[in-house]
Amino acid sequence: MLRGNPRTLVAAVIASLFFITRIVTAWFLLFMLAAMLWSGLFGGMQDGPPWPAVLVFLVTMALVLTGAFSHVRRVRLIAGKVDAGTLANRQRRQVEIPFEAGEAFDLVDAAIRELPRTEEIESARDSLQVRAKVQRIDPYSNKSPSRFNPLAWLGNKRNQILATVTPGEGAGSLLLICEPESPAWSDWFKVDDGTNLENAEAITRAITRRVAERRRSEQASVRQTVTEKELTVAKLNLLHAQVEPHFLYNTLASAQYLTRSDPQRADEMLGNLISYLRHSLPRTEDSLSTLGEELERARAYLEILQIRMGARLNLQIDVPAPLQAVPFPAMMLQTLVENAIKHGLEPKPGGGTIWILARSQEQGVAVTVADDGQGFNAESSGTGIGLKNVRERLRLVYGAAAGFAIVANFPSGVAATITVPGAIDGGADHA
Structure with missing residues (x-):
């Protein structure tokens, strides 16, 4: 059951309905276009479409509808909210890292390499870029997307990651893009089950964790230095x-x-x-x-x-x-x-x-x-x-x-x- 601010809930419901309607409409228009082309090329549609075609259409639309609804539900579980940004197959993050560019790049590269099912990693330190492919699995079966799922018919096997670090004054700015390994037009017909949102959040968490560990290490070093200084002063005073x-x-x-x-x-x-x-x-x-x-x-x-x-x-x-x-x-x-x-x-x-x-x-x-x-x-x-x-x-x-x-x-x-x-x-x- 949805909970929260009524205005936020209304916006989430509208975003979800618009997303599902868009996917269903795209598939409906695709079937209508296919039917028109079939009728124009081969005829035989005067008495209406044959029942096998209607059955395929109905089954496909049912699978599309349930797949889109499942995508919306999983996005809400991952992000805790539903809007146009979280529902999108392509995720973009801008992360400020409080280290110089080279150190920030090493941190980002390590975070991407630790992502599950990552492969074909290309790391270019001079240009401060990392590219990688990530195998996509069905989040409910831990296997590759089923070939019977119409949302996976358009080449939906892998995701890809592009990370670019921009140098700044004593800091690095990360531009992170997580998207399907397919053209942007295919987003009208398929969903990624929130996998790119999951990848973007995972990399952001890993970077945040590593920055926090570095801060804790620096604070511990400062505390140790202060303690050593106090011990040194105590020794000097004792000798003095x-x-x-x-x-x-x-x-x-x-x-x-x-x-x-x-x-x-x-x-x-x-x-x-x-x-x-x-x-x-x-x-x-x-x-x-x-x-x-x-x-x-x-x-x-x-x-x-x-x-x-x-x-x-x-x-x-x-x-x-x-x-x-x-x-x-x-x-x-x-x-x-x-x-x-x-x-x-x-x-x-x-x-x-x-x-x-x-x-x-x-x-x-x-x-x-x-x-x-x-x-x-x-x-x-x-x-x-x-x-x-x-x-x-x-x-x-x-x-x-x-x-x-x-x-x-x-x-x-x-x-x-x-x-x-x-x-x-x-x-x-x-x-």
Whole structure:
């Protein structure tokens, strides 16, 4: 039973009656023309047509009428509506695909190839066209249309598909045509049982599904990228927050002692500690510091140690002013300095010297922290976490664009060099 808006139902009934009447009228006129030609050529129609001819006419008209009604009913099942567009044997679709033309063509080609009973596919990528033939079957018997069906007498064995992709700005426009493999005049005498409508809808659904899958994949990729970025930021913040607690405790204990024995040096130590802590405050998100800021932090740290170690610690810094503006990962220079003190100079009875050097190179800026301590041959309780963190942070921030090398210093000690990409104003080479 038909349901819906009364005006829509009336339009559907009128379209159905017009379609059925058109098919029946075409066959009626065809029989009348055949009868007139037979009478004109052979005579014998004075007493009316013979009963076998009348019987053939009545049976044919009955089959035509039931076939047309079946076509209308099936079209309504497929499309959910009945109008001149859905009842037509030839279907046209204009589909906008939000991909560039080549990608849209590949999507359309794959959708057509997956259509059931598709054969003789001709795919021309340069012209962005796909042609294909589709075997037609009786939708109620899953076989080819019966030869006793008058609606299949005019060569109604296959349908054909023509798909053309037109390039646009970042998108492709698809023109899809699904029609019988027969001339247009034959549409007056036959129906396709909605098979071309079914093919057009199937291809459109396949394209929509593939576009939706691509969108879901892109959204999942974006979510994964955001998650990876959040994990990276978390790792950077964790590494950034790694401050040696013993240094802080020892500095405060030394300052407490000096307040009684040497207040001026205690004041100097606390001032350096304040400077160190100010430069150690966590930065927003994963933004980079500068080499100058990291140098100030390392200088404050080493000046505190100079007060504690006295003549056992010497400091030499050679970082040209233009290089101090180069972006540099926070706490990384500090890690190398702490490593040189802890594993190089503190275990050495006579102490030694720390060098901090920076040079401009073709691939960026090289920053070196060197010492003349005990070097690689010394027994050390270090776990290597600090240097591992340096490598990990360089990978997270720069990928393969940065480098890290640690070698033996001459005549003793270790030299660690970090190379980061960076453009220097003026292009001066400070090597």
